[in-house]
Amino acid sequence: xxxxxxxxxxxxxxxxxxxxxxxxxxxxxxxxxxxxxxxxxxxxxxxxxxxxxxxxxxxxxxxxxxxxxxxxxxxxxxxxxxxxxxxxxxxxxxxxxxxxxxxxxxxxxxxxxxxxxxxxxxxxxxxxxxxxxxxxxxxxxxxxxxxxxxxxxxxxxxxxxxxxxxxxxxxx
Amino acid sequence: xxxxxxxxxxxxxxxxxxxxxxxxxxxxxxxxxxxxxxxxxxxxxxxxxxxxxxxxxxxxxxxxxxxxxxxxxxxxxxxxxxxxxxxxxxxxxxxxxxxxxxxxxxxxxxxxxxxxxxxxxxxxxxxxxxxxx
Numbered sequence: 501x502x503x504x505x506x507x508x509x510x511x512x513x514x515x516x517x518x519x520x521x522x523x524x525x526x527x528x529x530x531x532x533x534x535x536x537x538x539x540x541x542x543x544x545x546x547x548x549x550x551x552x553x554x555x556x557x558x559x560x561x562x563x564x565x566x567x568x569x570x571x572x573x574x575x576x577x578x579x580x581x582x583x584x585x586x587x588x589x590x591x592x593x594x595x596x597x598x599x600x601x602x603x604x605x606x607x608x609x610x611x612x613x614x615x616x617x618x619x620x621x622x623x624x625x626x627x628x629x630x631x632x633x634x635x636x637x638x639x640x641x642x643x644x645x646x647x648x649x650x651x652x653x654x655x656x657x658x659x660x661x662x663x664x665x666x667x668x669x670x671x672x
Numbered sequence: 673x674x675x676x677x678x679x680x681x682x683x684x685x686x687x688x689x690x691x692x693x694x695x696x697x698x699x700x701x702x703x704x705x706x707x708x709x710x711x712x713x714x715x716x717x718x719x720x721x722x723x724x725x726x727x728x729x730x731x732x733x734x735x736x737x738x739x740x741x742x743x744x745x746x747x748x749x750x751x752x753x754x755x756x757x758x759x760x761x762x763x764x765x766x767x768x769x770x771x772x773x774x775x776x777x778x779x780x781x782x783x784x785x786x787x788x789x790x791x792x793x794x795x796x797x798x799x800x801x802x803x804x805x
Contacts, residue, residue, distance in 0.1 A: 528780050583690055583783070584683050591683060598681040601731065602779045605758025613763025619680065619733045 511638065514653055515540055518566070521606045522642060522651065525599075529581050535644035543637045548650060549625040551575075552592055554600040557618040561611045564634055564655035567623065568600040574647040593622055603651065673797060674704040675790075676723040678714040678740065679756070680732045684779070685709075688727055688756070691783045692790060711735030715743045722748070724797040725790065728773065730757040730764070738771050745772040752797040754789055756781065 519537050526535050552575060555567035575592045578599065584591055597620035608615040623631075637654035677688050685707050692702060706721050708714035711728075712735040718726065726744065730737035737755060744751050755768040758779040765776040774796050777789045 525780055528782065579683065582683055582687055584686055586686075594682045598683055601681070602758040605731065605779065606760050608759040608761040608764060611761070613759075613761035613767075615759070615761065617731055617759070619731055 510655075510657070511636065514655060515638065515640065517607055517610050518603065518640060518651060518653055521603055522640070524606070525602060526644065533645065535642055538641035538643065540638045540640045542635075543633060543639055543652065543654075547628050547631075547633075547652065548639075549628050550649065552596040553623045553625075553628060554593075554596040554620045555623050555627075555631075556600050556604040556620050558604060558615065558655060559658070560615040561658055562615075562655040563658045564637075564653075565631070566600060566604045566654070567628070567631075567652045568596060568603065568649060569628070569652070570596055570599075570649035571647055574644060574649050577645055577647070596620075597622060673702050673725065673794065674706065674721060674723040675702055676706045676708065676714065676717055676721065676726045678708045678711065678727060678732070678737070679729040680709050681729075682709075684729070684756075687783075688786055691786045694783065694787075711737060711740030711743075714740045715747075718744045718751070719747055724752060724801075725793045726751060726753045727786075727790070727793075728753050728755050730755060730759055730768070738767065741768070741771045741773060750800050752793050752800065754793045756786070756789075 523535065550569040551572045553567055553569040555565050557565050572592060575595045576587050579587055579591055579595050600620045604617045633654040634656045636656065637652060640651040640653065642649045642651055675692060677685050679685050689705055706717050706723060708717050710732045728737045728741060741753055753773045754775045754777060755773045756777045756779060757764065760778040768776055775789055775793060777785060
């Protein structure tokens with residue numbers, strides 16, 4: 501019973517944290533266009549993958565990963581609000597990586613700095629399918645400018661034997 | 673003055689470059705802007721170009737930002753370095769300052785924030801030049 505309550509508490513905490521970080525990102529760069537967050541859900545079966553996906557591995561008080569999968573139009577709009585005129589594949593990938601970097605890095609304060617993040621990695625659908633995500637992994641559907649991206653958070657307390665290499669599995 | 677922008681993101685390097693080049697702001701008298709996509713390249717460029725100011729990301733491939741700051745400080749102990757990172761904890765900022773950064777700016781940043789931070793960095797670089805004279 502206590503374990504279920506702890507899991508529920510961890511889920512609530514993580515969801516609120518990353519929802520706040522995501523909203524703060526948009527509030528800072530496009531304050532007039534607030535995003536919306538649909539109900540989060542647990543990952544069952546094959547994870548949904550959109551046009552571009554970027555993953556950041558996390559270590560410290562928690563261990564696991566965060567990944568962002570986004571459609572091209574949202575990344576094009578994000579490039580525009582960052583003042584970037586180039587919308588080539590290179591900059592779209594870069595924008596996806598940078599957003600996953602910012603959303604994961606901004607959680608550092610909530611964990612008192614006991615929070616290490618990796619350099620973002622670009623993943624394809626095959627890589628995502630082979631990720632060894634924890635059972636508690638949940639999906640946060642983000643809506644902005646009529647586009648939908650998914651922020652996927654898979655974190656466990658850092659007292660188990662899961663290692664970064666195991667997390668990435670075949671995608672490493 | 674010369675500026676070195678260090679970040680593994682092209683979009684971020686471009687955003688910082690555009691901010692300092694925009695017509696309505698003056699971050700010192702910039703003559704050259706150099707760019708590096710990782711810490712190792714940053715150290716090489718610092719050694720060859722001797723920029724007056726550096727903006728430094730922390731999470732980068734090959735050599736991270738703190739490692740690059742330490743190596744740059746071996747070349748130039750008073751280097752003017754502004755860390756620009758998504759890691760937003762006080763612990764990270766203190767660690768950066770302890771390793772020799774002069775300032776810390778959290779991502780995401782607005783153009784005004786990066787220009788203000790670079791103006792302060794330019795003042796630091798100018799003071800260093802005056803102190804040496």
